[in-house]
Amino acid sequence: MLITALITAVSLLGDAMLYAVLPIYSQEFGLNALWQIGILLSINRFVRIPIHPLIGWFYTRYRIRSGLLIAVCLTVISTASYGLFNGFVMLLIARCIWGVAWAFIKQAGQLLVVEAIAETNEPGRLTGLFNGITGSGGVVGMVIGSLLSEVFNASAVLIGFSILSVMTFPLLLLIQTDRQGSIQMHNTKMKASIQVVWDQRLIILLSTGFVSSLLFQGYMKSTLSYWVDMRDLSASALLSSISAATLTGILLAIKWGAEPFLGYFAGKLSDKSQSRTEWLTVSTMLGGILFVIISFHIHTFFWMATLIALLLLSSIVTTLLDADAAQYASGSSNKHYVVSAYSMTIDIGAALGPFLGFTLLSIMGNAALNIVSALLLGLCGFMLYRVNKRNRDHNLSVPIKSS
Numbered sequence: 001m002l003i004t005a006l007i008t009a010v011s012l013l014g015d016a017m018l019y020a021v022l023p024i025y026s027q028e029f030g031l032n033a034l035w036q037i038g039i040l041l042s043i044n045r046f047v048r049i050p051i052h053p054l055i056g057w058f059y060t061r062y063r064i065r066s067g068l069l070i071a072v073c074l075t076v077i078s079t080a081s082y083g084l085f086n087g088f089v090m091l092l093i094a095r096c097i098w099g100v101a102w103a104f105i106k107q108a109g110q111l112l113v114v115e116a117i118a119e120t121n122e123p124g125r126l127t128g129l130f131n132g133i134t135g136s137g138g139v140v141g142m143v144i145g146s147l148l149s150e151v152f153n154a155s156a157v158l159i160g161f162s163i164l165s166v167m168t169f170p171l172l173l174l175i176q177t178d179r180q181g182s183i184q185m186h187n188t189k190m191k192a193s194i195q196v197v198w199d200q201r202l203i204i205l206l207s208t209g210f211v212s213s214l215l216f217q218g219y220m221k222s223t224l225s226y227w228v229d230m231r232d233l234s235a236s237a238l239l240s241s242i243s244a245a246t247l248t249g250i251l252l253a254i255k256w257g258a259e260p261f262l263g264y265f266a267g268k269l270s271d272k273s274q275s276r277t278e279w280l281t282v283s284t285m286l287g288g289i290l291f292v293i294i295s296f297h298i299h300t301f302f303w304m305a306t307l308i309a310l311l312l313l314s315s316i317v318t319t320l321l322d323a324d325a326a327q328y329a330s331g332s333s334n335k336h337y338v339v340s341a342y343s344m345t346i347d348i349g350a351a352l353g354p355f356l357g358f359t360l361l362s363i364m365g366n367a368a369l370n371i372v373s374a375l376l377l378g379l380c381g382f383m384l385y386r387v388n389k390r391n392r393d394h395n396l397s398v399p400i401k402s403s
Contacts, residue, residue: 009138014079017149205325266316
């Protein structure tokens with residue numbers, strides 16, 4: 001699991017760098033319209049949506065190591081293409097290739113985490129650890145990529161990241177599992193029982209996952225550099241001396257730098273307290289409040305502090321949701337169904353985020369769009385509260401049998 005997390009982190013370098021530099025240095029990539037940026041940052045997720053079931057089928061018949069080998073090859077091709085080719089069409093093809101690569105990587109990682117959870121029963125801790133390691137790739141891609149793009153051109157940095165991906169091929173030999181990603185199927189009676197018991201939980205899990213990925217992984221991540229660039233930072237000598245791309249990288253570095261610890265301990269505490277749904281309820285509602293706050297014209301440092309709090313909170317929400325999905329999958333008779341369904345839902349939300357974000361920004365404006373985002377998160381928090389309350393009332397109404 002840890003080796004796969006490291007491979008994932010390196011594979012993310014080029015993709016993460018694009019989110020920081022593409023909105024700022026769009027002309028260097030041969031782009032001339034805002035909508036082109038939105039499509040390029042979202043098309044890879046749209047590609048993943050229909051192929052997730054095919055990737056799931058692949059892992060039922062072939063080893064996880066084989067899928068990761070395909071993924072690394074595609075990662076090298078796509079990341080190198082970002083640096084070698086200019087123009088919307090060529091970059092669009094490269095982003096589609098990356099979408100296929102990430103589908104292989106994502107499901108491989110999730111299946112390995114599910115296997116580990118089945119052995120240790122610590123979904124929060126293991127998910128937080130895996131997400132933290134993979135998130136380090138985002139830190140390096142955002143910060144180092146942004147800084148180096150100011151010294152060298154962005155194309156040279158992306159080619160360098162593709163070379164680093166080549167260097168992960170030997171790590172594939174260290175993955176010891178010879179098992180396929182397929183799941184042990186239980187008898188039909190147990191399968192039907194599990195589906196009936198967890199049906200409602202799965203619906204709420206997928207709904208909340210869709211909204212969180214739409215806002216955190218899609219909209220906020222892709223438009224963050226745009227937010228910073230549009231913000232008047234002249235009141236601060238320190239902030240005004242830093243470019244928008246570099247400041248965006250720093251903000252996301254704070255998020256991903258804290259993620260290994262924040263996600264790990266939040267997941268671990270949720271394992272101990274057995275109150276992951278309550279944590280999700282509070283976190284989503286708090287996220288809605290923070291979205292409202294950053295919509296106002298407030299003091300620069302207060303705005304930055306609120307933005308950082310929102311970025312850190314998104315890590316907690318993502319970890320808790322992933323842990324819930326992994327725990328659900330580990331107790332299911334068809335883990336591939338759960339992993340594929342959850343991956344597709346997350347990708348649909350994350351794919352729509354950049355496209356809708358950049359499109360609606362030009363129609364509604366930043367403040368109105370953030371308030372809509374807050375309402376969506378509040379709705380998710382309300383649904384989680386109602387389901388948690390219904391389950392708690394049901395448990396209290398069940399009589400305790402005497403021995």
